[in-house]
Amino acid sequence: MVRGMDSGGRVLQLIKALEDEQFADPSDDQSELPPRTATSTISAAVAVAAETKDVIQVLVDEALTNGATWGEIAAALGLANPSSAHYHYGPKAGRNSPEDREAKLAAQRERIAAYRKTTQPKLELPGLSALEAGRRLGVDRRTVKQLALRGEIETVTVTSASGKESMRYLLPEQQPSASE
Structure with a gap:
């Protein structure tokens, strides 16, 4: 039993189940899994936390697509303000592939070039700068x-x-x- 936590808690049960899948009993010499140690529960908890963060990211993206505001998302996440939610789950440079970023930049360059062609005719200026x-x-x-x-x-x-x-x-x- 983990000190300070109810051993019947659902999260702890999930972590223990994951630990059982990832680590073998130390007395089992035939298992291909690494042996369970004093820190194997921590490793399982970190795996659950990482998986949970990924799931939350997908849910936040889905909520934004369906019209939720950052304020609503912050409240659902139990965060103090919308900027905290945006910081943790908003668009990040690393979340887009290099191809996505390059495509966005190319589209932006095309829009700027089209704007310049329509609004700013090239003038032949006298003299030099x-x-x-x-x-x-x-x-x-x-x-x-x-x-x-x-x-x-x-x-x-x-x-x-x-x-x-x-x-x-x-x-x-x-x-x-x-x-x-």
């Missing part, structure tokens, strides 16, 4: 901005469809000549 101009001149983008402030590089302000203004830099080879 500060970074691009700096690369061509072999200087830092901050130097390009300083050259523009001193008037050594011509600039153009471009407004996007969303209303955002950005500065573009016209290098000498991009500037319209006086004869044009």
Whole structure:
């Protein structure tokens, strides 16, 4: 009998039955099972707990599919709040296969690309960004901005469809000549 527990408890009976299936009596030399030890009941209890957690996970997933909220699930699990239930039984990165995650990412990329095609036409912008101009001149983008402030590089302000203004830099080879 386990101290502090009623030996007739259903969970303890289940653990003892599992222990009988997984471990042999120490006097049985013919069994292929490992011999029962002082800790074999603990091993059986851990196996029951792991199996129970898996069953609870399936039941939580089923409840969510059928419209249950995390608050209702937390109450059913005896947890303090919905976030505790979500932490223990919510979607986890490790629960999806790599193929599932890759398929979700691919679908997300397609949605983003489709959105960009319909909402943001590609504009041909005049000049270069500060970074691009700096690369061509072999200087830092901050130097390009300083050259523009001193008037050594011509600039153009471009407004996007969303209303955002950005500065573009016209290098000498991009500037319209006086004869044009």
